[in-house]
Amino acid sequence: MLSFRLRLSDTHSSGWRWDTDRWVLGESWIRPAHATVLNAELELGHGSSACVLVREDKDGESDHTSLLVRTGQIQVSSGVFGTAPLYLVSVAEDLYGSWDLTDLRPHLRPDRLTPRAVARTLSRRHRYSADTLFEGVHRLTERATATFTTTGLTIHYPEPAQHVLEPRTLRAGVDPVGTFDALLTEVVAEWRPAASCIGVEVSGGADSSNVALSTAAADFGSVHTFGLLMGGRIGRLQQARRRELVERLGLRDTSVPAMQHPPFVPGGVRECRVPHDPAGAFYQEAFDVVRQQVAARDCEVIFTGGGGDEINAHHSRTHAVLPAAAPVPWLGEKAIEALDQVDENLAPISVLPVPTLMAFGLHNPAYLKLGIWPVAPLVHPRMVRFMEQLPHELKQGKAMFRNRLRRAGLPESVAAPTEPENFLAVMESGLRSYGLPLLDGMLRESLLVDLGYVDPVALARAREHAEHAPVVPDLLCDTLALEVGLRSLA
Template identity: 40%
Template sequence: MLKLEISIDDTSGPWRWDGRRWTHGRSWIEPYIHPALEYLCTGDRFCIRERVAGCDGQQPADFLDVQIDAGRVRLTAGPQGVAPLYVTEQAGILHGSWDLLDLRPYIAPGKLLDREVARLLAFRVRYGHDTVFAGVHRISERSTAAYDRDGLTLHYPEPALHSRARQLRPDVDDAAVIDAYEQQLAQAVADHRYDPASSCVELSGGTDSANVAATLGALHPAQVSAGALIILGDAGRQQIRRRDAFIDLLQLGTDTQVTLDGRLPFCPGGRRGPYDDAYSEAKYILLARLADQGVRTVFTGIGGDEMVAVTSREWPRPPYGTELETKPWIGDRVVDGLKEAENNVAPAAVINEMTLSAQACAAPAFLRAGMWPVHPLADPRLITFGEWLPLEWRRHKRLHRERLERRGCHGELPHPPLVENFAPVMREGLHRHGVAHLDIMLGEGSPLIDGGYVAADGLADARDRIACGRFLERDAELYMVLALDLTLRSFS
């Protein structure tokens, strides 16, 4: 939500607003300027926060607070984690940005945090202060960071409290459950400040984004536009057909599509960061087209899976991912790093950690394009609503599907016969473009191989399979190896 550069020598004295940022001495604080946000300065306190529609006294959905005292800077993040701040300190100066790549001049790419690298390469993603770069930190939800002459310290909040599933009262029927969901989702959307004429919904064709689209269409018929990345093959043709039907039935406006076949992962000219969207090459094209159409706010379906997730207590077997098999390209340093994978992890958050991670990955691309992302299904009230729902309403996303059926979406709309996911897209991207970069890693060297994070022999075997179009089940996860290697090369 902001960028900053504060020298510890500039923590006393008046700050001045120059129309873009507050400045004092050689220090500055720059808020992200957007109609959905407001920023204020009261003496030595600076705050940027989401606006709340109406005057009902509710707290802002998210915020970042900067308190400056003589010789000390204190940063406090809000509970939503929409666009987290990344910080590092060097030579008495605190550097921070919502875009990790802005910190490139202050990052030593050879100094990696083993446990975070291990999490990424082994797909054991955890949310917290850690980044892949030693000394660079994410200020996670409700966290605080303090900077003084002794250095930078971060503190986690107390764990958030959560609820358990409840039983419906005997007088509550299915229609009442759907009514309650519609009311909660409509309120979660309406609480945000946005102009429907310059708003878009990411309508992939899944039930999560379709439910957000249904609410926006009901509130603003034919005003909110739609956008999506289109996957490959028969599933992509089904996706186009289903999206056309959703757009008509849910009363959306114009539609913008980018076909992934023309902008596959790792295609030449793409950019990569360690936490970027796996399909960022195509995503940047989509966002650029939306920006040309004047879109300033994008609604997503992020959080929909977690809102109705079955908990580990309710699952009949251990959830997928608790015991992952070792992939042949995983090096010894990753195996050792996984022993510390649970260290320095954030406590229970208001929002599910997978949702927070997804929001953090999504935000930079939106903000670079001049847009603010809104994730209604990650609203704390909807999270509580989902936690209270009986298991039968959460299993197989029954809540999301039945709400769409009530809106006239039947047949393949809530129940597509073909699975629409991005796995074939990633496989094709690795086959068409990834092999060339694997050849560079194996032929010219890689910091991941040299550092012991990636085993060259296992990587070579995977490279040969992919080059021949023969994929094992987990081979698509090689994209993280390539993404991280490309990141380290760009930082070097």
């Protein structure tokens, strides 16, 4: 939500002033993210102290980032929502920070990586942590605080968030669908005073369809829907579901054919080597097109269905066991050694679901670059707590979500599709057409091979197998995306 360069010697002075798009003092500057629904304030304290607060300008509980400057000390804290990441790096007496990793490019060394972070990325054992791929670059996780002084930068994790450990029994006469309907619409409507034009990501699935229902009920002035359309029969069924929903709700829809924008497609961010986060999402090329459409319609906020899977999951807060990860045959010795460390330095239990927070870091900065603020209403803290208390049978198969769609008059094909959409065919197309040629180049010259994270002999075998296999192993996408992303920052 903000970017900055802060020099410790400047903390002894006062006189912050606004200049174009930032506050400046000496060699230091603080720039709030450019989004109309964010409110940024600088408050001067005693002596040289100053506090900057950037928060969502809406009713109810909001996301925020705070920055406190005292003599000889800089402190940065984050809120519970984690909508946008904040990356930090210290160099001598300077502290740099940004929600956009590429802003820190002068300090990113692709040849100096964090082994356990690389191992997590290559093996899909993703973890929520202050670790990033780059040595010396830290992520400020939800509710965490970073402190910078002459002794260096330290990250302080918060206490684990409190959660409902077991579902509760519903009282007689309680209507959970009606309660869910009212609560989700209330969460969405908090944005009504802040944004005049709203976008909604609509895939045609139960999560985004429920968000769209509440957005329509909240009576915004202008609502547009956007989404990726998959190919083939699944895509035709998806298109029919989306059409049924937007016509029923009277929304204006824009769709993007995902098959035209698969991973590594010519003209996309990866093929053009545009500097980007190496851990970016598989669907980045396709969603870049969607985001341009959202911006073209002047949407200030985009609602997403993010977190729907997580809040419907059946799990134990006290005996959670992560599923076993698929083996990656081409891991190099350095990555294999680091696999033993993937569960080190983890952030404590968060308020929002961890997979959702991690997805925010991949998906949301590209919206923020366009001045659009992304919001996932399904994982608002009130929604999370409500869903945790529900009996499992109401969440199994997203039963309550689907019943709400039925109650709204939507057909069974929308409420419970027999062939839901997924991105696998698009990924396969990108890997087959554009990924394998990139892999050939990686076999000739590779950062990951040179650093010992990838075994070139095993990777060559995987390349040979992929050429003749009916489906290219999708794990190759992780390795290729990481290699290309690191090179974009070199």
